[in-house]
Amino acid sequence: MIPQELKYTKDHEWVKEEDGKVRVGITHHAQKELGDIVFVELPEVGKVAKKGELLGTVESVKAVGEVYAPVSGEVVEANSALESTPELVNKDPYGEGWIFVLKLADPAELEELLDAAGYESLVGGQG
Numbered sequence: 001m002i003p004q005e006l007k008y009t010k011d012h013e014w015v016k017e018e019d020g021k022v023r024v025g026i027t028h029h030a031q032k033e034l035g036d037i038v039f040v041e042l043p044e045v046g047k048v049a050k051k052g053e054l055l056g057t058v059e060s061v062k063a064v065g066e067v068y069a070p071v072s073g074e075v076v077e078a079n080s081a082l083e084s085t086p087e088l089v090n091k092d093p094y095g096e097g098w099i100f101v102l103k104l105a106d107p108a109e110l111e112e113l114l115d116a117a118g119y120e121s122l123v124g125g126q127g
Contacts, residue, residue: 008119034060042078071109073102
């Protein structure tokens with residue numbers, strides 16, 4: 001359930017490297033814990049964020065989850081499909097449910113993220 005090719009944060013974001021950029025979403029574990037997603041607050045395209053900075057929220061019927069910048073960079077794309085169909089985060093967290101794309105400021109920060117095995121031990125195998 002935890003895709004091996006992705007990197008992860010301790011805050012339950014996944015990161016997919018794409019040619020100097022990273023696509024970011026929340027993990028299956030995070031969306032399952034939140035429950036039915038009803039709203040996603042997307043970051044503004046053009047926003048420059050430092051690693052760990054709050055970039056958006058994911059709201060469910062029972063809680064609000066915060067989405068942080070897993071690495072430093074500029075938001076170059078936001079998934080506008082989530083504005084009308086936020087449940088994509090539940091249905092396809094690692095695919096159509098992505099949240100934003102960052103242009104990397106410092107590729108070395110990727111080395112600080114967890115690999116699939118590290119994330120799996122963080123969530124006790126419930127990724």
